[in-house]
Amino acid sequence: MSTSPVSSAEGAVIGKDGLAALVDVLRARGYMVIGPTVRDGAIVLDELESAAQLPYGWGVELEAGRYRLRSRTDGAAFANAAGPQSWKTFLHPARVRQWRAERAAGELAIEADDTTPARYAFLGVRSCDLRAIAVQDRVLTAGPHTDPVYRGRRSGAFLVAVECTEPGGTCFCVSMGTGPAAGPGYDLVLTELADAGGHRFWIRDGSPEGAEILAQLPAVPASAAVRGAAVAAVASAADRMGRTMPETDLQRLMAETLDAPRWDDVASRCLTCGNCTMVCPTCFCTTTEDITDLTGDHAERWRIWDNCFDLDFSYLPGGPVRPSSRSRYRQWLTHKLGTWYDQFGSSGCVGCGRCIVWCPVAIDITEEAAALHDWTTHREEEPS
Ligand code: SF4
Ligand code: SF4
Structure with a gap:
């Protein structure tokens, strides 16, 4: 694929090489790239040094009290619904040291823990999780007292959303109005297609930095056929939610x-x-x-x-x-x-x-x- 000018609204198409380039470009810009990878029988979120660590060819079976990996024949990287972790693991960590104190020769020295957090790039943020980040933004940073830990990790974060094409048996984003199409808040958004037309990703930007990074990827303009196939794949996912909430207030x-x-x-x-x-x-x-x-x-x-x-x-x-x-x-x-x-x-x-x-x-x-x-x-x- 050669690099070509891309219309922001219609987006572009990248292949696996483009996804690999995306991870490389983000890392070259100083981001710690966090994305899904297979470990311990689950798809977990961890630092990615290359796109080769993505869970290509792995899907999941989700049921109440049950999580299993299953292999896929189409080689898709993102055809798997929510894993055990969410992005709050990185934005609002489970354990944070706030200060430490040492007593020596009768003197007490208190040292605040003000470690500078990594600049995160999250690759593979699902529409439900994009909304969840927006919820935590409101809870932890929108009031008169903001959480400095969350703010420090969130403020420089770059979000690459991925629209869902393969909902799990326990998903119900449609009932909650949060997916499977990605809402606002992303810097880049991908829709993965792994069908007779090949393995490719429809990619659009949602911020100036997203546009800059997209321009650095080996991409071609998205044809109407690719855009139509991607929209249809997301619409089909909406019809295959495993769970629903009662339709009531x-x-x-x-x-x-x-x-x-x-x-x-x-x-x-x-x-x-x-x-x-x-x-x-x-x-x-x-x-x-x-x-x-x-x-x-x-x-x-x-x-x-x-x-x-x-x-x-x-x-x-x-x-x-x-x-x-x-x-x-x-x-x-x-x-x-x-x-x-x-x-x-x-x-x-x-x-x-x-x-x-x-x-x-x-x-x-x-x-x-x-x-x-x-x-x-x-x-x-x-x-x-
Ligand atoms: S996961 Fe929640 S609902 Fe289930 S047993 Fe534990 S506390 Fe109860
Ligand atoms: S389904 Fe709702 S309540 Fe349950 S983990 Fe997801 S966001 Fe939280």
Whole structure:
């Protein structure tokens, strides 16, 4: 493929060599490229030194409480839905040291941890995760008190989105209005085609830097046929979502079902392990942990992920505010689908399905919402 001028709106087509060049160009510009790769029987996000590390030829089978890799014959790199990690692993890390203190000769020296974060380029951001990043942007940087850790990692990040053409059995971005086509917020966006026409990527820019980088890739203008095939592939993905949310006002549903017996039912299954919050791309809660060594001369303060399933999370003088599993699961779901709107103006769920896959007892957020919806529907139908 030769490099040719490209129309920004219609985009360009690159091949595997173009994808390899994209990783090289990003690295040459000083970015640490993070993208999907196969490790430990899963597609994880990790630093990529070259595009050869992408999961070419790997897909996934996703079900409640189940994740399996499966090989593909088409060699596609991005025909696999959400893995166990999301981009919050890098933007809002699970553990951050905030400061350390040393005591020597009776003097105490406190040193803030102000390590300069890497400049990240995220390759393969799905539409649901693009929305999740926008949600965390609002939560962690839009208010009067911004999170310096998140801001420092997010502000220089370059996002390469990939539209979904192969949804998983637990995906429901269509129900949440978050995919599978990529919304705004990306610097570049790819749609992968691996069919009789060959293995290629329709690529468009979404920012001036994206346009600059696109101009450096071996690309040809996108024909109407390629654009049509890519749009059709994404539309087909929208029709093949593995899960759906009930078609109702979820915020209202959460507010009207606080006394539903379903909360006892789900509490009898929930282990309150918090896995669902760890994998969720929008959950953001943290706690503070102070540690000292045995001499007492060295201390550190760490910020670590926490979650509403942890009994200590709502501990106030006198005890925890949510002592039962019922109250903790209900807090999580009603916040995600209901009170998140009051706080941040959007849903806290983007329909990625990770909490369904990684729940050890296969609790399914769409099934729980549907059960609550059924309960309200039948309650309204009962004669008074
Ligand atoms: S819903 Fe599942 S993943 Fe979440 S806390 Fe309960 S058992 Fe753990
Ligand atoms: S609640 Fe579940 S489906 Fe929704 S964004 Fe979080 S992990 Fe994804």
